[in-house]
Amino acid sequence: MTPRARIIDPLAEPVPDAWDAFVDDQGVAAGWRSAVLGALAWCARHRVVLGLVTDEGGAPCALFAGRHVLAGRPHRYEGRAERRRFVPGMLECHLPPSVTASGHVFHADLDAPGRAAAVAAFERAAARFLGPALAGVVHRQVGEADLEAFRGPGRIVRPVLAESVVVNRWDTFDGYLASLPRRDRKNLRRLYRLVDEDPGVRTAVEPRLDGVEAARLAHTVLLRYAGGGRRGPNPLPSVYNDRLGGLPGVHYFTYREPDGALLAYGLLLEDGPALRCMGWGSRDAADGGRSNLYFDHFLRQIAFLVERDRDRLIMGKTMTELKERFGARNEPLYAVAGARRFW
Template sequence: MRAELFDPRTEAVPAEWDKFLRDEGAPAAWDAGALAAVAWTSLRTVLLGVVADGGQAVALFCGDFGSPRRRNPVYSPVGGPGRPGVYFSRILMGFDEGFLFATHLDHAGRVAARRAFERALKARLGRRCLGVVYQNVSAAALPVMRTAARLCRPVSPNTVLVNRWQSMEEYFAGLPRDRRRRLRRTYADVDADSGLRVGAGVPAVDPVEAARLEQLTRLKHLSPGEVLVPLPSLYFERLNHRDGVRYFVHTDPATGALLSFDLSFEHAAGLVTTVTGSAAGAATGRGLYWDLYLREIEYAIERGVPRLEFGKGLVELKARFGCVTVPQYAVAAPL
């Protein structure tokens, strides 16, 4: 197997990348144009990888290289002299693994693909790359990524809701009484609010407004000394109208202004919610944050989507909606 690495800001995307995404029905989060938009504002250098076997792509890798520090990080460019760093394998702007394998690839083939990628990483970065950390690894993928010599630790889990309902009424009826009452009230209040319009599964949003609201939301949760790297509007622009892209939104019916949103990706395995944003005070004062979850659940029920991923954090809050936690791991390997 042979692996090819590329910087999506400055290097052409191999044709095998898009073909693999089409053939495997991969989430739109892996769109190379969208990942390139993130790369342009990243404090680490984004590197993507394609592993091919006999001219056919069998695996994709995504991640970024640089300092492991979240506070006052030092940029380490790939193209010239720079500081030593680590390659963090993860899907950018998401909560899932930074690798995809072709469905036909068996365990031995997946291990071979992972090894080919690591060889290419070492050849590209040389001694500056101290190692690779595979983040958000599922239990199913652990046998491929870990070895006896690699450090493996549990990390913050993903939160998942398995769809087993035929209607929202059935969903509400299955909740404990106190939660049922509160969530029903939120759902009804938003519907009755003449100053709100709900959009479920819409294909596009105003990219500039989405980037602004996303940044406002992250500003509320910054730790002291942590650097806020803006998510560019180009990210949303390149995702708009892509297959599988689903926005859940609240807008002002008079002006059309975006008040809050969740960006989700729909594919065969389910609906994955990633980036969120809201205008200052809008989500808290009117229950919009909770309502977005309810609209995603409603969308899944109406379309028979098997499961929803709501990502990391706020585990107790998400449990109120019926979510359970799914373990994820980090696997660290020296190179």
């Protein structure tokens, strides 16, 4: 197969209809939709670059997303370089707004040689598009199943923090709980019951949230765990949840006070046969937040996993030891880096 790649700057041109057609056809997570990525591009600190790869017949076979990080220009709006200006930088491939989500999606029927050809076509097209301002490419969060497609001469492959995954092998939520070690089962059942019986908390699964409210709670969590330094964490753009809300496969696991005020939420996206945890936001304890809701939302997402008969729940990359108490296993991920392609 000899694929062709088209590079898209969503600030300068509309994303082709074939992009969303691929997302629909392959059941890809809603975060890959052009309306979401296009909106995030306007809020990004670095230039967002999208890649649409088609096969010899013109049918989409792969999508790529990344950001062009220019050396010495780490801050938003600090002199965005012209396309041909020589400011060397790296193309970091990941799905905005998080660097912990893979920046590539392949067609389910694309074989290993075809995937390698799609990666090469994308990187060559990116090199032509960005010119000498591109020094190299980094693909973040590459799973073992796709790793060979990214290898090549001069490529550096390094393991990164593993991903916690719960593989569904149960018919009921009670069956899931029964599979856990006795101590974990007892603690998690108690936690689930306490939240259910709390008169000050109402749980629900909602299709959308107010973007500003969701961004504020997500940023509260970021600030809670941010270290010292000159700059704080970048806030999640409110437009992200505004654009996600109501799209197919988007679920917000919410915790509200009886008057409807939002206490916390967890974002869950359907991603092919899997479910993917994509964010958590909550109030601080001083503002009425409750620490046990974070643990409870994983239980409710696992119950959702079993009820919907999905293959697995991808719980993310942090707090892996804690997630093992929920029956999660660690799946290895890798970063692959290399110089720009000239071949």
